[in-house]
Amino acid sequence: MEQFLYYIKVSLVSIKRAPLPYALTIFILSVGLGVFFANATFYYQLNSDPLPAKSNKLFFPMMLITPYDCNDCRPPRVLSYANVQKLANSDIPSAKAAMYSADGYARLSSSQPPTPVVIRITQRDFFAMFDVPLLHGSFWADDGGRFEILLSRAMALKLFGRTDVVGEQMLLDDKHFSVIGVLNHWQMLPRLYDANGRNHLSPTEDIFLPLETGYDLHYLSKTNSQTFDSTDYRKLSTEGRTGALHQLQYWVQLDTETQQQAYRQFMLNLANDEKAAGRHPAPINNQLTAMRDIVSYFGDESGDIQAFALVTLLFLLVCLFNASHLSLNRYLSNQYEFSLRRALGASRAQLQLQMLADVLLMALFTIVGALLTGYVGIKLMNHLLPGNSLFSSWDIPLLLSLLTITLVCSYLVTLYPSLRASFGTLNQQLKE
Known part of the structure; x- marks a missing residue:
């Protein structure tokens, strides 16, 4: 020394x-x-x-299940409600969740001015798949429609001035909702669960709403939506569930190589069934992209x-x-x-x-x-x-x-x- x-x-x-x-x-x-x-x-x-422990287990399935013929076309980045239900009709994934985001206004009572919020409309498995931490309360019991929401920690503080607000009532676009949970401080960087149009650079949403409730209340995606038929986007609760209105992103968790191969085969069988039924005239083009590769696949670097x-x-x-x-x-x-x-x-x-x-x-x-x-x-x-x-x-x-x-x-x-x-x-x- x-x-x-x-x-x-x-x-x-x-x-x-x-x-x-x-x-x-x-x-x-x-x-x-x-x-x-x-x-x-x-x-x-x-x-x-x-998510280094999960990035090779979370996958974004995409299929060219569209009512038009197209050669050398890539599958749409978003899926219709009906197609998501077909993809979800498998027990191979350990977890699965459909989702999209929408804009809305929140307030505690009709006498207060509304606060603009970003809503993540999704399903129960979303929180387990992406390791979302919970500060208070619980997640939804299932994927059914309900007037129950979860708040981000920042939004709970902004609206109520505190985080322990489980059981409180609030208005979301003039509809009454019950708060069942508050997330802990959480910001996925980059936010790869929503990589469409460089949305992975955006902050975490303010409010989390059940998918079925989002469709019942006619929430349209604020980022990426397109229709391939005459579906009226103002009728999400009816036509949106059956028509070719694409706005959903869909994620599955496949923990092993065996699960991944089995799900690829499931997607291939589904595409063949769609072609046989005359609903899939385009050549089969299935993609099962890992979360760590999703940004480069979309070309949004x-x-x-x-x-x-x-x-x-x-x-x-x-x-x-x-x-x-x-x-x-x-x-x-x-x-x-x-x-x-x-x-x-x-x-x-x-x-x-x-x-x-x-x-x-x-x-x-x-x-x-x-x-x-x-x-x-x-x-x-x-x-x-x-x-x-x-x-x-x-x-x-x-x-x-x-x-x-x-x-x-x-x-x-x-x-x-x-x-x-x-x-x-x-x-x-x-x-x-």
Whole structure:
């Protein structure tokens, strides 16, 4: 420890001898790494796996069950109520849930002004499939229609000023509902259960409503809906359940490879039955896409973040090159000192340890500057790209990764001067 403190002291003396090149090196590294940190934060969060224990077990089945002929067509991203019922007519999945989202207005009484809310209309298995935490109350007992809702924690606080509101009554679009549960703080990042049209970048919904109730009350999807016949979207409770009005997303949980193969065969048999009945004129095109692949399948990757990632990586390489050049100038100004230490018997290993002490000091100063620069960069990107603001948080794994990158970059900047100081010709160094 005493020797290490001595190396730190020597590094500080070296910094005082040439403060300007050192300050410029720190500044260039801080800017390069800070810009890189800002974009890496968004890239890391957007490409993270929100359910690492389940992402290879949750699947999004899609079938070209549409009343028209089409060659080389991809299945619709959303399904009709009737088609979901056909897909759900299997005991192979461990869990299954249909869903969509809608807009609405909530309030406690008719005398209050309404509050705009986003509603997730779904089924009971949704909460178990996506590991939704419950703070108070319970989930629905089954998938039947009922005037019972669950609130997000934030919505419970906004409407009632507290979270323990199980049993309370409220109005949702002027219909009376009973609150049976309140979710704990929960935000899936990215929100892969709704990847249509880049909706995976959106925050969690405010209210959760049973699917059958949503159809009974004629809630139309606010994100993606299309009809392939004369179904009237204003008659969801009747025509919406039988016609070709597509607005539902459907997820199944298949825990084993055997279940996955069996469900693929089930989908194939269903498609053949539809063709035999004359309801499926198009060629069979079934897809069973895993949750971790759903965004890439839909082609909804964030291209702006990927472009920024490439640009910032190139910018970081330029900063490393310039910082290495400045570090070499520092070495040249202190070359006689290194040579004298070698002449007095210092080994190459001791010189390397001295350089590592210098690296640690540089990394310490750089990480402070880089985090400040990264924080400013994140705020700027949130302003320019508000849709990505949910993905601007730092967690422990990300911070540890950024710290490691800083140490590696600091070492790379001093690598060539370190090698030149340790392995150069001593006579030549003393003459210089």
